[in-house]
Amino acid sequence: MKLLSGVRVLDMTNVLAGPFATVHLALLGAEVIKIENPAGGDLARKLGNVPKLNQQLMGTSFLAQNANKKSLTLNLKGNKAKEIFRKLAATADVLVENFRPGVMDRLGLSYDTLRKLNPRLIYCAISGFGQTGPDASKPAYDQIIQGLSGVMAINGDERLNPLRCGFPVCDTVGGLNAAFAIMAALYHRERTDEGQFIDVALLDSIMPLMGWVAANLLIGNQQPALLGNDNFTAAPSGTFVTGDGYINIAANQQDQWEALTEVLGVPELKTDPRFQERDTRKKNRKELTPLVEARLKSQSTAHWVEELNKRGIPSGEILTLEASLNAPQITHRQTIKSIKDEQLGDLKLFNLTAKFEKTPGDICCPPPRLSAHTQEILRELGYSQDEIKSFKDEKII
Numbered sequence: 001m002k003l004l005s006g007v008r009v010l011d012m013t014n015v016l017a018g019p020f021a022t023v024h025l026a027l028l029g030a031e032v033i034k035i036e037n038p039a040g041g042d043l044a045r046k047l048g049n050v051p052k053l054n055q056q057l058m059g060t061s062f063l064a065q066n067a068n069k070k071s072l073t074l075n076l077k078g079n080k081a082k083e084i085f086r087k088l089a090a091t092a093d094v095l096v097e098n099f100r101p102g103v104m105d106r107l108g109l110s111y112d113t114l115r116k117l118n119p120r121l122i123y124c125a126i127s128g129f130g131q132t133g134p135d136a137s138k139p140a141y142d143q144i145i146q147g148l149s150g151v152m153a154i155n156g157d158e159r160l161n162p163l164r165c166g167f168p169v170c171d172t173v174g175g176l177n178a179a180f181a182i183m184a185a186l187y188h189r190e191r192t193d194e195g196q197f198i199d200v201a202l203l204d205s206i207m208p209l210m211g212w213v214a215a216n217l218l219i220g221n222q223q224p225a226l227l228g229n230d231n232f233t234a235a236p237s238g239t240f241v242t243g244d245g246y247i248n249i250a251a252n253q254q255d256q257w258e259a260l261t262e263v264l265g266v267p268e269l270k271t272d273p274r275f276q277e278r279d280t281r282k283k284n285r286k287e288l289t290p291l292v293e294a295r296l297k298s299q300s301t302a303h304w305v306e307e308l309n310k311r312g313i314p315s316g317e318i319l320t321l322e323a324s325l326n327a328p329q330i331t332h333r334q335t336i337k338s339i340k341d342e343q344l345g346d347l348k349l350f351n352l353t354a355k356f357e358k359t360p361g362d363i364c365c366p367p368p369r370l371s372a373h374t375q376e377i378l379r380e381l382g383y384s385q386d387e388i389k390s391f392k393d394e395k396i397i
Contacts, residue, residue, distance in 0.1 A: 002029020003359035007186070009094040010035055011069065015044045016142070016168055017202060018098035018126050019065040020175030025094070025182065026068035027352040027361040033377060034066065034368065035085070038073040038397060041370040042066075057370050058344065067339065067349050067363045070373035073397050076107055081396045085109060087381050090117045094182055098126040101136050111197045121195040122185040126178050130201035142168035145202045154213055157228030173209060174202040234278060235285040236260065239318065241293045242301040249292075250314040254278065259311045264295040341366040371397065 007030040011022040019034075019042070026032040036042055041057060048060030072088075074081045086109070089095065095114065097104060104110050104125075111123040125131060128140020146152045146164050156163030178200045185196055207214070212233070216222040225232060229239035234252040251257045254277075261269045269275050269291065274284040281288060296304060301317050308315040319327065330336060337351040344366070352361030374397050378388050391397045 004028040004030035012097040016171040017174040021178035024179040032069040066367035071368035073371040124198040145170040174205040177205040235281040
């Protein structure tokens with residue numbers, strides 16, 4: 001039994017934020033029907049570092065977040081396609097789209113229209129800035145939101161700032177926020193039998209992730225400092241040089257700091273007035289870091305990770321992405337799963353990372369070829385084979 005078995009989701013989204021939301025629903029067992037334009041489908045099908053896959057409309061960017069989904073093609077500019085869509089929407093539990101505000105209205109498929117057909121429909125619209133406000137109609141990509149949200153302004157140090165995050169953090173967080181909101185709306189519907197409209201903005205979604213930094217400014221009137229790889233809440237806490245590379249150490253508590261001085265063989269630092277208390281250590285981190293690194297440089301990263309963790313001082317290597325993806329803990333947790341595609345072979349994709357005791361989620365199907373399920377879905381809606389053929393001839397599907 002999957003958590004969302006029996007839930008039908010119409011996925012009208014493209015590229016990342018929307019597909020990232022719906023793949024989580026698909027991994028939890030929902031039937032996610034990806035509705036795509038017949039002329040190429042989701043743009044992500046053409047994005048990735050393997051040209052051959054892009055040409056097959058199965059780019060790595062598409063493969064990354066479309067497992068367990070079905071693909072239906074509809075040219076929604078035509079009236080017959082809209083009729084098919086409305087019939088499908090009447091059977092759906094959830095609809096997710098990430099068009100600019102107003103696009104679905106112009107197609108005649110707005111929430112107000114669809115809820116008359118299906119009052120239980122949960123309609124989630126994902127956009128850069130939301131459906132209302134002075135910036136609602138502006139186009140947005142992840143890095144635009146990173147810049148407008150303040151994320152780029154607080155990253156880096158005095159040598160490199162502003163600095164973007166190394167992956168599309170606003171898109172992915174926006175997708176998670178949408179998935180969370182949809183689950184909450186499904187819960188509400190169980191109690192009331194009411195559907196509803198959900199407005200998710202990428203800008204809104206990313207800003208609460210800066211909660212501690214923002215609270216220091218909003219409540220404590222403290223501007224964020226550019227600390228690079230240092231942790232602003234404690235010292236020594238951050239990235240340090242070792243004998244053969246780098247190590248992350250988080251001696252955030254007083255007992256961890258004191259244990260660190262003992263492991264490093266500098267117990268006298270415990271009583272040094274510059275470093276005795278958390279706040280003074282933070283103020284004097286520029287003096288403290290060289291003293292810590294002078295000892296760390298005497299041994300390898302692996303040595304210090306073992307010794308520090310043994311004493312309850314959180315520490316870890318700084319792994320390459322490849323090493324991280326193949327780490328024993330990731331393998332044990334089944335964070336990544338191989339799924340076989342008949343044409344592409346084994347695909348390594350991210351699995352559902354929340355581990356449910358009674359209703360586990362899982363990858364069961366590879367991402368779909370464009371239009372792979374069109375005939376199946378149309379037959380289920382009651383269309384004959386002749387009608388389906390005529391739709392194809394008229395380029396409706």
